[in-house]
Amino acid sequence: MLETAENYDASKYERPSVTADVVILTLREQDLQVLLIKRARWPYDGSWAIPGGFVEKDESLRQAALRELREETGVTDVYLEQLYTFGDPGRDPRTRVITVAYLAVTSADQIDPRAGSDAAEARWWSMYALPPSLAFDHDQILDYALTRLRYKLEYTAVGFQLLPKEFTLPELQAAYEIILGEMLDKGNFRKKLARANVVEPTGQYRQTAGRPAELYRYRQDAVAETRARRLFP
Amino acid sequence: MLETAENYDASKYERPSVTADVVILTLREQDLQVLLIKRARWPYDGSWAIPGGFVEKDESLRQAALRELREETGVTDVYLEQLYTFGDPGRDPRTRVITVAYLAVTSADQIDPRAGSDAAEARWWSMYALPPSLAFDHDQILDYALTRLRYKLEYTAVGFQLLPKEFTLPELQAAYEIILGEMLDKGNFRKKLARANVVEPTGQYRQTAGRPAELYRYRQDAVAETRARRLFP
DNA sequence: CCCGAATAGTGTGATATGTACACCAAGGAT
DNA sequence: ATCCTTGGTGTACATATCACACTATTCGGG
Incomplete structure (x- = not known):
């Protein structure tokens, strides 16, 4: 019998659960x-986890991620990109679960964390001091x-998504230093920034x-992304 | 009733099919x-497609990709990296199918294409002249x-995976020109290569x-990858 | 007023890298 | 010998990177 949409048997092949x-x-x-x-629930009840949930029938992976994002933060208008897909067989004790991980980048003044339906609470954690397990x-x-964020800093304007609409150059530099985990020379930073031509002065000043x-x-x-001019590592 | 591995009901949530x-x-x-x-079979019977197949129960995504690779080429010892996960709801007429795409990069002298169990035939196609549909x-x-390959050329040594073990510099340059789709200055190319310190002469020569x-x-x-010294696009 | 502290902003010199173009080197054929 | 084909090298200029020094502007205290 020829396969068609009406008689296709999806259970012929393994079907894992998929989360975003x-x-x-x-x-x-x-x-x-x-x-x-x-x-709040097994498995790993009481443990801290990345917000996420099962992908629904008629939504794309991105839509699933946005739904989860809205549930956890109340907003969806933030920078979002697919990170990587994790699918080792034993990663979830419940059953076979494949996770499509996304990265959302936003400024702190834009969001209001709340716990979704499957969580006991939501909290901000330092990327440099995460929970033990x-x-x-x-x-x-x-x-x-x-790693992805650091990499993206080099070629794209993603870093600016982390900042409020207006910022000082020392604040921008501090942001870069925090993300990269290293100190940057102020003069060189400013020179690179000026050369990139991605910011403009507002004419206003902030008291310090x-x-x-x-x-x-x-x-x-501003250009969102650039290509390097190298050919080798 | 508390959920445990014994009584977890995976059908509680949508479970798509997943291919690599x-x-x-x-x-x-x-x-x-x-x-x-x-x-060879519906859907898209007679159409050209990327080799792939459903992920099996006890294999990781990477293992699934390697299995498909071995089936189509006879080898697995090639450069392989996860590309992106495609999961729009209507992308496959059979049912809901999520595809984890991988990129394998290899030299032509390493592989022997063969059609796997689900294909009528296998053939090489130019990336610059693909089948119409x-x-x-x-x-x-x-x-x-x-796009990924071009991007990786800039920072990593992936380009060398496309070449045989020994190559001349004009061959290397031609490879880069083909991939990038642009001409490169021979002197500048050689200078960048020398500076990168990723190749060494064999002492032998090829007749031309x-x-x-x-x-x-x-x-x-040689270093496999490098970081840029930029901070902005 | 001056001074020091704190913070913001700018300049210089040495080195590295990128780009375009010209020229030299080594073989084979005529 | 010359010309063609292919491989290989050098130069001048522009741009980018890095380390370090220095200037500018406010505020508070003596």
Whole structure:
């Protein structure tokens, strides 16, 4: 019998469960922080985990991620990209579960964390001081997310998603230093920024303990991404 | 009742079918080519598609990809990385199918294409002259693969996976030009290569229609990847 | 007023990298 | 010998990176 949409038997092949998990990163308290939820139910009840949930029948993977994001933060208008898909056979004690991990990047003033239906509570954690034992393989997912963000800093304007609409250059530099985990030379940072032509001054200043700092904003006409000019590692 | 491994009901949530598809890229006939199979059965019977298959119960996604790779090429010892996961609801007429796409990069002298159990035939196609209508959303997957390969050329040594163990510098340059789809200056190319310190001369030469060309090989102690020194796009 | 502290902002020199173009080297054929 | 084909090298200019030094602006205290 020829297969058609009417008589196709999907159970002929293994069908795992599929979740979309969202690593939500932001800058808060001079720190790069991720939103984690405390799981309320087995498996890993009481453990901290990346928010996520099963992909529904008629939604794309991205839509699933956005749904989870809205459930955990109340917003969806943030930078979101697919990270990686984790699918080792034993990663979830319930059954075979494949997780499509996403990375959301946002500024702290944009979101209001709340615990979704499957979580006891939600909390911000420093990416540099995570809970001792995360659920599932979520430590690997977080590691992957940080690596991806650092990598993306080099070529794209993603870093600006972590900042409010207006920021000073020392604030921008501090953000980069926090994410990269290293100190940057102020003069060189400013020079690279000027050369990139992705920010413009607002004309306003912010009071500081010393000299007032000029406020900048991300340029709407800035290039979002660039290509390198190298050919080898 | 508390959930445990014994009484967990996986059917509580939607369970899509999951496939691992492998984009196998190589350099043949002065061309960047991809191995495609002609589908033997519905859906898209008679259409060319990326080799792939359903992920089995006790294998990881990577193992599934390697199994498919071995089935289509006879080898598994090639460069393989996960590309992206495609999961739009209507992408497969059979049922809900999520595809974890992988990229395999290999030299042409390493593999022997054969049609797996679900294909009428296997054939190399130029990435620059693909069949008019590919199955599923495989045109998008191929597009993604080419973009990834080009991107990886800049920072990693992946390009060398496409070449035989020994190669001349004009051959290496031609490979880069084919992949990038642009001409490169020979002197500048050689200078960048020398600076990268990733190849070493073998001491042997290859006869050409003109001056003999020195043979090189990829250095085993070469760095596999590098970080840029940029901070903005 | 001056000074020091705190913070913001700028300049210089050495080195590395990118780009375009010109030229030299080594073989084969005539 | 010359010409063609292919391989290999050098130069000048522009741009980018890095380390370090220095200037600018506010505030508070003596």
